Amino acid sequence: MSASALRRSPDRESLVEGEYSFTSEDFQRISALIYEQAGLALTESKASLVYSRLAKRLRILGLPTFKDYCALVASPAGAEERGAMLNSLTTNVTRFYREPHHFDHLLDKVLRPAIPFLKGGGRMRLWSAACSSGQEPYSMALTVLSVLPDAPKLDIKILATDIDSRILAQARAATYPDDLVDTP
Numbered sequence: 001m002s003a004s005a006l007r008r009s010p011d012r013e014s015l016v017e018g019e020y021s022f023t024s025e026d027f028q029r030i031s032a033l034i035y036e037q038a039g040l041a042l043t044e045s046k047a048s049l050v051y052s053r054l055a056k057r058l059r060i061l062g063l064p065t066f067k068d069y070c071a072l073v074a075s076p077a078g079a080e081e082r083g084a085m086l087n088s089l090t091t092n093v094t095r096f097y098r099e100p101h102h103f104d105h106l107l108d109k110v111l112r113p114a115i116p117f118l119k120g121g122g123r124m125r126l127w128s129a130a131c132s133s134g135q136e137p138y139s140m141a142l143t144v145l146s147v148l149p150d151a152p153k154l155d156i157k158i159l160a161t162d163i164d165s166r167i168l169a170q171a172r173a174a175t176y177p178d179d180l181v182d183t184p
């Protein structure tokens, strides 16, 4: 018996051992939906991650199989669950000044050279395109304020977006425990 067959035992159809059978067909259906919905490309190497994140959804919804879950998310009635599925599959790791060289770059290569332009009324737009719970755009704002304390009076704006609606709500609330606000 091959190693992969052993891995699939006792349910030979399932890509992942666990409470639910999760077949290649289930994975392909979910992967196609997520690609269509959000442009996220999931390969079968992510089967364990997809299984563990979505098994929680099956439990919450009281669905007995991934086939039922796939049928739900593919149906018109599954619009809300498609959102929950996407939120479950994102990875939201972040912190203030994560990957500090980005902020060094922003400071030295973008902001400092632009100070005269900005003080003269010039316009600057910054974008945290995948902002998670907001630590990145707030670190950008702190970086701006470190060289331009009068930034609120200037034409500088920071846009923050994320594909995950649940984490974006946390960014909007912008409430952080003290231990997360420590700067490096």
Ligand SMILES: C[S@@+](CC[C@H](N)C(=O)[O-])C[C@H]1O[C@@H](n2cnc3c(N)ncnc32)[C@H](O)[C@@H]1O
Residues within 6 Å of the ligand: 038, 039, 090, 091, 092, 093, 094, 095, 098, 129, 130, 131, 132, 133, 136, 161, 162, 163, 164, 167
């Ligand atoms: C690992 S976090 C990184 C957060 C932040 N940029 C940082 O570096 O600290 C990745 C974020 O990207 C978001 N994301 C993934 N694909 C996205 C897309 N196509 N558009 C917008 N956000 C996306 C996820 O929801 C997640 O919150």
